[in-house]
Amino acid sequence: MSGNSGRLQDEGSRLQVVVAGGTAGLIARFIVAPLDVVKIRLQLQSHSLSDPLLFARNDLRGGPTYKGTLPTMRHILAHEGVAGLWKGNVPAEMLYVCYSAAQFTAYRAASVALQNAHATMGIAPHPHVDSFIAGASAGAAATAATYPLDLLRTRFAAQGSGADRVYSNLRGAVRDIARDEGLRGFFRGLGPALIQIAPYMGAFFACYEGLKPVAGRVSEHALAATVGTKSAIKSTVVGAGAGDAAAGVIAAVMAKTFVFPLDLVRKRIQVQGPTRSRYVHKNIPVYDSGVARALQTILRTEGVRGLYRGLTVSLMKAAPANAITVWTYERVLHLLVRMDEGKTTSVEASL
Template sequence: MGRHETNNTRNYQGSRLQVVTAGAAAGLISRFMIAPLDVVKIRLQLQSHSPSDALPHKKQGPPTASSPVYKGTLRTLRLIVANEGITGLWKGNVPAEMMYVSYAALQFTTYRSTTVFLHQTIGEGKLPHAAESFLSGAAAGATATAATYPLDLLRTRFAAQGNDRVYTSLRRAVADIGRDEGFRGFFRGLVPGLAQIVPFMGVFFAVYETARLPLGTLKALPWGSGDATAGVFASIVAKTCVFPLDLVRKRIQVQGPTRGRYVHKDIPEYAGTVRSIRRIVAAEGVRGLYRGLTVSLLKAAPASAVTMWTYERALNFLVKHGEEESGDAA
């Protein structure tokens, strides 16, 4: 078997339990490290105002007296710590950890299963490698997003609340949303979420798989290995392509009876993906669709690098350990 084939099969080798375990470990470690940047990103995405929005030619008015104005990653970090304490940087971390672990496990499991399915139905090597990676990545992203979406919504709402807490606990949040908004309330923004994640995962895996092989032959890479560097590059490209849909998803997630109670008291009403995009462009300009992009890229790069690096090595360790146990048993 040639080198290309060996690397091409690495992503779906191992048992289902090994893939799930490696994916869960990757998601858990990655989420913990980037939690503060995630809170900053959400705060910036939900901010429909900025100092420049107060200019006369802007349709969106200036912020209300009770709404903070965030500008820049470091300044936002400092402002959150000053107003809410260091724990403010980890708001929403419990549902986020649950989401990331579940998401990563489902993502890698579905990616592996879809790849195996394509090989069994179409034949290994019949599809171009990039097309195979795109299909597997898109299926993995859609499945994981839909299955973990309520946790994503809870993460956003907890990260969006300031000192005046909207929800006192995760259990209370689930009960309140279920009572006031019904089952559909847990899936606000799912449409832009799916519209975002399918091309994101497709582009990510396609770029990652394409870049990983040539990068693996290089030395002295900035992220330590070809896997990690390919993950960083793929994440930046994919995240930039779909960022407006991510922003729309966040703003729709905080709609409902609690919309005026978050740290931003003046969040406009949004309904529907296309209508929301039009309203944001009309009120804030095209730049409004990219609020928080800088910190999102800063977050995505180390998160993806850590995720892919941890997943590859955890899976290899589990497979090797399983082979050693099988050998000892024999």
């Protein structure tokens, strides 16, 4: 067996992985929810204040024009209240819990399968390649399994308040989509989601696994220089998970920037259908000819900049969200493993 076998064996049982992944997703989602709402609003906006024809276009009437993260947040607070920053949080929390649990479970299963395959065939493992394959597989599986919740999250975040609300509650949204759009309506934009998630999660996990030991050593040396004794702070660094968090931030930024145009297209396709003109942005264009055609349309009408609307706030969200997720996942999983080992030791001692 390779040197990674011990690490994989220490990653806990399937139930422990599910609990740790779900807990990590729940906490991360609640903290970054306002940034997620801002990101979705900016992604759905097909115009900007720099558009010279902005005030001559009749199709912009009835919808706000956002510019920047903080102004958008202030606009939402002023017109929709604090609750407006947490729109879609119920389906989003369900999404993040289910997605994180499915993602880490699939990642662990794929990693073990790859490890066993290497051992069976007598082939030396390739850590970065294996991490990419396992991450891509985990992301695709988790995305497909939880996609309806992602679509609901987007639609709730895109709707206004009061008379401008499209759906009054989660149950009503599910009923209306099922009635008006059928089962297919819950999976609008799944194509770009799967195209996006494979390279995104593959790149994320590959970067994360590669950067984690390096980030850990950098954090250790930095704190050692400050405190004065490397040995005195080593346990503190490991306990705090500085390397995990730093690696998660860098990996998230690199991966998210790479696939962002596909994420933008996915959001715009998710709000297509009979309710398209009823969201905060009343002028969302029609995209019904596939991912490639949607990308071409955005490039033609909005330029390259149009493919990256909301990238700044997306990176602001992705970095802490992934850092919090992997940090919490590692801490919760280690806690569950230690608790399980403690119970086993107690049972053995009683015998």
